[in-house]
Amino acid sequence: MAATAGTTDPSGSVLVLTNPHDVTSDLVLRILAERKVPVVRFDPGTDLHAGAALSARYGTGGQRGTLRTRSRELDLTGVRSVWTRRPSAFDGPGELDGQERRFAAAQSLWGVGGILASLPGADYVNHPWDNRAAEHKPAQLAAAQRSGFAVPGTLITNDPDGAREFVASQCGRVVYKPLWNTPYEVDGRAQQVWVREVRAEEITDGVAACPHLFQATVAKAFDVRLTAVGGRLFAVRIDSPDLDWRQRQSLMECTPIAVPDGVARSVRAYLELSRLVFGAFDFAVTADGEWYFLECNPNGQWAWQPEAITDAIAHALADQLQKSH
Incomplete structure (x- = not known):
């Protein structure tokens, strides 16, 4: 975890949740540093396995919490805003394996993730749950329609016959898009699944394995x-x-x-x-x-x-x- 140079009082800090390799966030952090706004950069997925400690207390009197590292302590009630950038996925400590590591990772997700998503008085850009x-993508398309956008004709289905019928019924071309950027390998090499055109005769019964997104080409x-x-x-x-x-x-x-x-x-x-x-x-x-x-x-x-x-x-x-x- 790193903080803006010269910051001794982190009250009112901007808490940035991101991984150590996220150079995009540095562009914003430099501006905040020039403005002398206290900033704390923290990667909950990895920093808690490198000496950091996070605690939160709840009771009738309210909520309190601290984020502590070897060099400083942050009062979580004084965080002014949280930037949910690109934090690492929660994982268990490296010295654990099997079900113990999976258990620790799940407890981190629900515990640490829950604390950081519930800081009193903090504004979020964006709130991690809203993110x-x-x-x-189905929620995006529904929100786009409700917001008044023009939306291309789209079908999300695991029905091969329905997919073929949709593609064949379009006047123009149709593309396939993955619903999520899932890691994918061919012969041990990482591959990117790009948006690509698809014809009705190319659609196999393999569509039944999971939902696919087909969209009329603009x-x-x-x-x-x-x-x-x-x-x-x-x-x-x-x-x-x-x-x-x-x-x-x-x-x-x-x-x-x-x-x-x-x-x-x-x-x-x-x-x-x-x-x-x-x-x-x-x-x-x-x-x-x-x-x-x-x-x-x-x-x-x-x-x-x-x-x-x-x-x-x-x-x-x-x-x-x-x-x-």
Whole structure:
């Protein structure tokens, strides 16, 4: 665990939950340091196995808690805001194995995770439970519809015949998308499951093994990544030769783009409905200017964008974390 240099009184600190390799968070932490806002960086999945200790007391008189390391102690009642960035998954101590390690990992998830998600008086960007709820793609599509977005025709099913019928019924092309970025290997080598086109005759009975997401392809002119921090919106147009621009980011071009008023209203409605402060929205935009919602990652990366946009997002996040309390 590390804290801002020179911080001796962590009362009113910003607590950043992330792993030690998360360089994106450093952009925001530097801004907070320049503003002399106390910051404590903590990775609950690993730091508790490296000498840190977390305690919380509950009773009629209220709630108290401390986070202690070898060098400092943080009063959890004085945390002004919590940034749930990219903490490591909870795991048991390395010296344990088998069911003992699994037991310790589960107790950490429900105990440590519960404490850090219930700090009195703290504002969250985003609350970890809201993050998790908003990661489900079916929930994203339902929220998008309720928020007024245009949404491509989509089917989520484990029925092979239903999938074939849906794909065959579309006037244009259809893509398959994984519902979650699950680790996948072929011959021992890690693979990325990209968005790809699919034809009805390609769909096998293997679809019955689990739900699959099939979506009508938008006849897009370009993509847009819109990053929302509270009520502030930052959008870039993405021109890429690939169906899925993430596949070869070195080939894409990003330029700032204005957000139509209707889209902005729907973004803010989506954030309110999903209880999010931060969201990374992806859109496909047609030649006539129609923005189609594809997904919203409640904890998406943003530091890959043009420097001016990245800097603006970093300052917006610092503002959001600083203003709390």
